[in-house]
Amino acid sequence: MQRYNKFGNAIGINQRVDDDTTTTNGKNGAVAACDGxxxxxxxxxxxxxxxxxxxxxYQLFDLTGNKIVGNQRADAGIGPDKGATKISMQSDGKFVINWIDDRTGKDIGYCQRFSSDGTKINTNFPIPINTNNNNSTYGIFLHNLRIYSAWPDIRNGNWDIYSNIRSFVNPDSILVSVSHKPIKVKEYKLFTAYPNPFNPVTNIKFDLPEEVRSQKLDVRLVIYDVLGKEVAVLVHDKLSSGSYKVQWNAVNYSSGLYFIKLSTEIGYRAIQKIIYIK
Incomplete structure (x- = not known):
């Protein structure tokens, strides 16, 4: 590993990343990511x-290039063979590591979440919903607690490109899309989700009026279960005024009652019931 300053000048000397001193076995596919x-x-x-x-x-480093603890395992167990490593880190230090392995007999991309101190969050999970077909090298990006993934997939007999957006808080939740129309609206409003009841995708529309000096607002759109547990963060971002539509795919959830909560930094709150029926 070699660090450089903003002018492209080397800082210090090469530093070894792996701490394997007992074997001469190979390492490959090194990837890096940085926080804010x-x-x-x-x-x-x-x-x-x-x-x-x-x-x-994986190996964590502080901003001066010093190792934080030593090498840590991102996956678990020995086998099957893993590779095509990818990584993404958001500004607050949370990060995800993705790789491909064939534990199910197919080459599938898996993802492991980590807190900002490098601690694993639960276990790794398959990125695609359809795990019956071979995948190839993934692209992955973590931003505002959403995991954006894209990959080649042979489910249709040819290599096509698929993608999804999963919640970092609860990866079982799939955010299908977020669309924005920069039209002028008069008031905050959370519209009735449609369809409702739904199976498994519902559309959630909300309006944000223009604030003073056209500033963007910190907006959260969150799904809760009947016990009040946060199960999906669909939006957590600074948004400009306009009309928004979010699609949520609950295919990995059980049937039942859920709640949508829209909130903004200036105190607007709206809650709505939705029913998922498989």
């Missing part, structure tokens, strides 16, 4: 346990 404060993480495939089976390690 200059801390960064490097992930790579590592054959230290077997020359035939790679596992995924």
């Amino acid at each position: 404060n200059g801390n960064f993480v490097i992930a790579f495939a590592d054959y230290r346990y077997s020359i035939n089976t790679a596992v995924i390690f």
Whole structure:
């Protein structure tokens, strides 16, 4: 690893990232990502346990290039062989690592979430809903607690490109799309979701009026279950005025009653019931 300043001049000397001192087995596919404060993480495939089976390690660094603890495992267990490592880190230090393995007999992309201190959040999960077909190298991007993924997929007999957006808070939630029309609206409004009841996709529309000096507002659109548990963060961003439509796919959830909550930083709140029927 070599750090550089903004002028392209080297800072210090090359630094070894892996801490495997017991084998001469190979490492490959190193990728890096940085947060808003200059801390960064490097992930790579590592054959230290077997020359035939790679596992995924990562290493955290502070903004001066010092290692934070040592190499840590992103995946779990030994086998199957893993590779095509990708990583993305948002400005507050939360990050995700993605790789491909064939634990189900198909090459599928898996994702592991991490808190800003490098702690794993639950277990890794398959990125596509359809895990019956081979995937290829993924593109992945984490922003505002949403995991954006794209990948080649052979489900139709040819290699086509698929994508989805999953919640970082609860990856079982799939955000299908967010659309924005920059039209002038007079008031805050959360419209009735449609269809409702729904199976498995519903459309959620809301309006944001123009505020003083046309400033963007911090807006959250969140799904809660009947116990009040936050199950999906569909929107958490600074938005300009206009009309928005969000599609939510609840295919991985159980049937039942859910609540949509729209809130803004100036105190607007609106809550609506929706019913998911499989």
